[in-house]
Amino acid sequence: MGAALTVWSLSAEEAPLVLLTTTDTPPYSYRDEATGEIVGVEIDIARYAADKLGRKLEIRKAKFPELIPMVSSGQADLAASGITITEGRLQAVDFSIPYATEGGMFLYRTGDRMPTMILAETLRVATMDASTYDFYLSAHGIDPIRYDSYPQALADLKAGRLDTVFFDSCAVRLLAESDPALSASRLETRENFGIVVGKGNSELKAALDEAIAGMGRQ
Numbered sequence: 659m660g661a662a663l664t665v666w667s668l669s670a671e672e673a674p675l676v677l678l679t680t681t682d683t684p685p686y687s688y689r690d691e692a693t694g695e696i697v698g699v700e701i702d703i704a705r706y707a708a709d710k711l712g713r714k715l716e717i718r719k720a721k722f723p724e725l726i727p728m729v730s731s732g733q734a735d736l737a738a739s740g741i742t743i744t745e746g747r748l749q750a751v752d753f754s755i756p757y758a759t760e761g762g763m764f765l766y767r768t769g770d771r772m773p774t775m776i777l778a779e780t781l782r783v784a785t786m787d788a789s790t791y792d793f794y795l796s797a798h799g800i801d802p803i804r805y806d807s808y809p810q811a812l813a814d815l816k817a818g819r820l821d822t823v824f825f826d827s828c829a830v831r832l833l834a835e836s837d838p839a840l841s842a843s844r845l846e847t848r849e850n851f852g853i854v855v856g857k858g859n860s861e862l863k864a865a866l867d868e869a870i871a872g873m874g875r876q
Contacts, residue, residue, distance in 0.1 A: 674716040675708045675862070676734040677701075678725050682808040683740040684832055686758070686851070699873075700738035703757060703853060706872075707736075707865035721806040723788040726751055729854050735862060737854040740826045742790040752859065753852035754866035757873065760851060762791045763827040764843035765815065765834065772843050773822040775800075781821035784811040791824050794847055816840075 679687040679700065687698040696717050708715035720728060725737035730750040740760070743753045764773040764783075773781055778800050785791045787804035795802045803820065805811040808829070814820045816839065823830075827845055834842040853870075855862050 674714040675704070675711070675736065677704045677715060677717050678720040678728055678734045678737040678739075679717065680722050680725070680739040680808070681719050683826060683829055685828065686740050687738055699757065700853060703754075703866060703869045703873075704736060704738060706869035707862060710865040710868065711861065722786050723806060726854055729856055732856065735856060735859070736866070740829070740851055741854055742849040743852045744790060747854075750857070752855045752857055752863055754855065754863060755870050756850035756852050757870045758828070758851045759848060760827045761845045761847040761849050762794060762824050763830040763845055764822045764824055765812075765830045766822040766841055766843065767815065767818075768839055768841045770821070770841075772841070774843070775846055778822070778824070782819070783822050783824055784814065784820045785824045786811075789825075790849060791826075791847075795824060 679696065681687055681689045681696050685698055687696065687700045689695070690697050701717070705715050718734065722739060725739060725741065726747060728734045729737045743756060747753070764778070766773050771777070775798055778795070782803060783795060783800060784803040784805055785795060786808060787806050792802060792804060802824065808825060811820065811823045812833070815823050830842045834840050853866050855866065
């Protein structure tokens with residue numbers, strides 16, 4: 659018989675920190691068109707935490723509905739994509755302290771009537787599947803068209819297949835500022851955004867919290 663194979667595995671300290679993100683929530687996490695690199699505020703926070711712990715950071719793309727379940731089940735260490743801190747989510751995962759307070763806004767075609775929550779009942783409204791905006795619309799009696807890709811919803815809005823998209827106010831404002839064919843409504847909700855970490859991972863949470871606290875001192 660041949661010699662037995664030796665199986666090598668990385669210790670927890672040597673393994674990279676795995677970050678999940680959708681890469682489509684500027685300025686928090688997005689792909690730089692010029693370099694192809696995934697960048698943003700959330701990425702900077704995660705890199706700081708990885709450096710603090712002496713770990714490499716591995717960034718993987720995932721669909722929004724997959725983010726929290728994959729961290730909760732141990733398939734990833736953290737997740738970031740403009741994720742709102744809620745009591746329900748805190749049952750499955752932990753969060754960093756908030757790094758931003760934003761909310762939901764309607765993005766719509768310039769020249770159309772500005773959507774409101776009352777008008778939305780008669781409109782073709784899109785949002786991200788399993789997001790807090792999905793839950794918010796549903797709580798107001800609106801059954802939205804659910805997407806797992808914000809760029810696809812945006813493309814359908816521009817093509818006239820949707821009337822409006824309800825999403826993070828920061829991303830909505832950026833799009834409206836950069837594209838005169840699009841406009842932003844008034845703010846409808848206010849939410850605290852945090853980085854998702856596995857339940858009980860106090861060391862990683864502390865490193866993330868330190869990074870976020872340092873942002874305010876810069």
